[in-house]
Amino acid sequence: MTVFRGYKLLFYLLLQLVALPSIAQFQADSFIEKLLKKHPERFSEILNNPDKYRIQVLYTRIDRNKKNEPHFTTHGYRVNSAEYFYPASTVKLAAVALAFEKMNKLGYDKYTPMFTGADRPEQTKVDADTTSESGLPSVAHYAKKILLASDNDAFNRLYEFIGQKEFNDSLHHKGFTNTRIVHRLDSPMGAENNRYTNAIRFERGGEIIFEQPARYNEKELKAPEQILLGKGFMKDGVLVNEPFDFSSKNFFPLEEQHRLLKTLFFPDQVPPGQRFNLTPDDYGFLYQYMSQFPVETSFPAHYTDDLYDGYVKFLLFGATKTRLPRHIRLFNKCGDAYGFLLDNAYIADFEKGIEFMLTAVIYCNADQIFNDNKYDYDEIGFPFMANLGKTIFEYELDRKRSVRPDLSRFEVEYDK
Template sequence: MIKFSVHKLLIHLFIGVFSLPAFAQFQTDSFIEKLLKKHPERFSQILKEPDKYKIQILYTRIDRNQKNEPHFKTYGYHVNNADYFYPASTVKLAAVVLAFEKLNKLGIDKNTTMLTGAARPEQTGVNSDTTSENGLPSVAHYVRKILLASDNDAFNRLYEFIGQEEFNEMLHQKGYLNTRITHRLESPIGSENNRYTNPVKFEKDGKVVYEQPARYSAKTYFSPTPVLQGKGFLNDGRLVQKPFDFTEKNFFPLEEQHKLIKAIYFPDQVPVEQRFNLTKDDYTFIYRYMSQFPVETSFPANYTDDYYDGYVKFLIFGATKTRLPRHIRLFNKSGDAYGYILDNAYVADFEKGIEFMLTAVIYANEDEIINDNKYDYETVGLPFMANLGKTIFEYEINRKHTARPDLERFEVQYDK
């Protein structure tokens, strides 16, 4: 009996260890905290109250050998998948890769016309897009609008194409076990209606090449426990003095956001089962529009006039409205909502031969009232993001690298 129990225990231990996510490996020492403390002029107030600001940081140092093979070492600061933050627009990057993967599975080119129907009263259809080159909607053009200007409607259309259940199940199969995608963005419809997604069809040369009926998610993906935050919230202009309920909201933990960046920029360095089925052209397309500035964009044409270089570039640049250097590229997806501000990036300086990955979130809501549009992005959130990016960038410049990286793979041709 004793031998059997020990054997059984060892089996359970073995299963427990190897069922842990492979990506949940980062240094839990005080490296990042020590680095930030070297710059009190940038971080003294933040470091005094890290719990108040709900800061989480992941930084991956990349060293390449003489064969240009990358080796990674990741450091974390206050990273905890159990600590909820609202992921805002960072969920859109997952929609991009899943939409491309689904198209590849169906054998449909990403530039094929995508027409969205409406099967329920709360749904809206799309049959044209005046911002695209040919005046028609497509997954490719939705991705452009997501990566260049974080367009909410573009995300919603990809959400409808993928489907709520497929969205979550595909991510879970690839190891993103804590991620929950439950709703469209900036949409007034309730949680139940978000389980319904629109009918979609693809047309080429006037012929339907694929038709997908309206769908309903048989499963729900809400938090299993209540998620309540803040001291109060505004509801129809009236202050409700109790925490805001995020239980049915999206969640995309920092560790899994960081993992997604690695899977996109270093697909050969992640386990096969965690890779996305993307073509070489898909990767180039993503690299182009994640790093391209609005002024370099042909379509949507209005982006050149409506958006400044740093519009969605939080790390290092802090969404600055001045012209940004062209040799430093932030391949990123940022977001801000409900007082949370986030960025998730692969950073490359093509002149200095520097590269690293950095993902961070901070809560910039001093009064802890949600939905009042009085968030502290300009005074707390963006300065923190800029200072964090600069601090890591300066560290990279000064540290010894084993070999200068060949970053040719990420040097893409921009629209103009």
Template sequence: MKIILQLSYLLAFLCMLPFSRLAAQPATDAFLEKLLQHNPDRFGALLKNPTQYDIQILYTKIDRNRKNEPRFTTYRYRVDANRYFYPASTIKLPAVLLALEKLNKLGIDKYTPMLTDAARPEQTAVRMDTTSPDGLPSVAHYAKKILLASDNDAFNRLYEFIGQEAFNDSMQAKGYLNTRALHRLELAMSAENNRYTNPVRFLGEEQPVYEQPMAYSEKNYAPAEPILRGKGYLKNGVLVHEPFDFTQKNAFALEDQHELLKAIFFPEHIAPQKRFQLTPDDYTFLYRYMSQLPMETEYPEHYSDDYHDSYCKFLIFGNTKKRMPRHIRLFNKVGDAYGYLLDNAYIVDFEKGIEFLLSAVIYCNEDQILNDNKYDYDTVGFPFMESLGKTIFDYELQRKRRDRPDLSRYEVEYDK
């Protein structure tokens, strides 16, 4: 009887735990692990010590029926929501979605000029954007710069428009429980200063159509336990022989990233809670600029000259400077910082009728020193992303499908 009571108490305790805690154990599916092992020339060295490289992979196979309805089968490799990695620029994708959603709730068009003001000494104002067609900033143009070239300032402006508290509460309410947006990018601001976000105005023809005062996040979203990585880091040019502290840094677990892709490309086939309030034009906008290449871009004009095709397309293409085939499109968001390299993509081959979801992160920092800009992206990270993308693509090429998918929904016109 005593043992039964103890088991009952244990079960009751487990039921009281948040679902994310229960579901966030390291997970590997035999199918994906074997697929990697069958390519030792591509993954042999990494598979011998995957912990050192902090590899996590999510691959979703998609099968359509005659009605073109998708069925998802997801495979994992070392996926663990409790194992922190720095999400780098991938955190910008939910910022785009939340900004578009907020505009829709306010009844404001995404192309409406948005001026950012400054209310504190560490804040900066934005009144113009010379890279946009009309010389004015807007949510649409910021989103374009994020999706096309991963612009840091563009993310900061959307972060300020959304507000730290609204950003985090919205993602939590939608069920993305392992996502935290705590700071602007590329700016040396304290955690406290990042809780303050700038005043914002949207301009009408004669007067502002909406004015948002400076906001402050009353809640602290940083984790209770410290997050430490590496064995040292550079600070003001001096090596500090201590692990680097990521406790006040952004977080975006791989499963949350993968689910976010489903919310964008398969909104009708996920739980309503996880969807974003977007218009049909918003979806077209996302499909265009998540897959458009720099040379296909009209504004900002310099993108076509400054960036090669695979600048933000790591899976399949790595860091190649060669022209990418136009019938293969990666609708994706990448990130790289502190030695972490990421890509999160819905990949489509329109000619062969192939589609799949693939998300991955790898840590490329052999010496375990952070903040020194000496990372192994070229020798470890990009080759891994290229090999992983090709391995899954090759499998998709040879596997049989009962019904060819109709992918016309994702075929969009590009700027040029």
């Protein structure tokens, strides 16, 4: 009887493995490399020196059946979770999803005014936000600033609300087991101070409806070994001639970035335990502000004048300052820091019925010195991102589809 039960359990587990969607798999084949080699004028320098530029690319082709159900085929180029890159602002998308999920768990909507305390000298408090329509801070407004303009302070406030331990535990429970988010962004705080997160309170009608005390993560989060890159770094204006150690920096491998995007855009294709607990309004909010251009934005009002269409649109558009077409939308989260340039995007052309996912990173630091503000984003990074997006887009234009996808789920109304 025990043996029989064991076989039944094994058979059940095998069925579960078979039932797992292809969303989590990718083919480490030569598809992307062959495609790029067809355009030597765009990629010859990059392809001749892939290790120098530490390139990693994931591309997901999406085919729909007559029920509009998606089937995914993912190809990878040089994808290697053991090859470190600094994820920069791409970690912010996870912060938005986790903050929305936490608000739902608490039973409050994301527009509820949120106030941040400061219990330690290095911390700062927030009682107002003049860029929001109400003049008050909230999870929703922080999320908007993150998705529209990659605002660092907005990320830091969500990091403090979620808490360092909960941030990492929640992602690990959803299967993002290699990800490590350990610090605020553009902040002078050291590793120890980033383990402390501020007290938070939510108010409605001038009354406190929820208070979260300041927290400290008892578990130190860092890489098990040193991650040494480059040949020097600037510290207090002085060049230190030794590699820079990234072991206490954030880590968000490309495969997990790509899977996060898929989880948010195709939640029904993900096992329930790996989904985020989000409402239809949450998804609509994400799709709107991940794809909305600054000129289409009401609040923060200054985005319309200060930011251009391609401000945070690297793939396909290369952060161009010209007006972008409105029928093509990048639902994305990009980042750049320490010479690493990244973008993670679901790309849709609503006129031609094209959709695909593309995630990439490239290293643009020829002098191998960190913190000297001499990175090769304009010369190497942005052209690569634009050409990569263009090349995949052209392939998508040419390939035949048995069914035109219904993309109405992602067609959203913008502020203006």
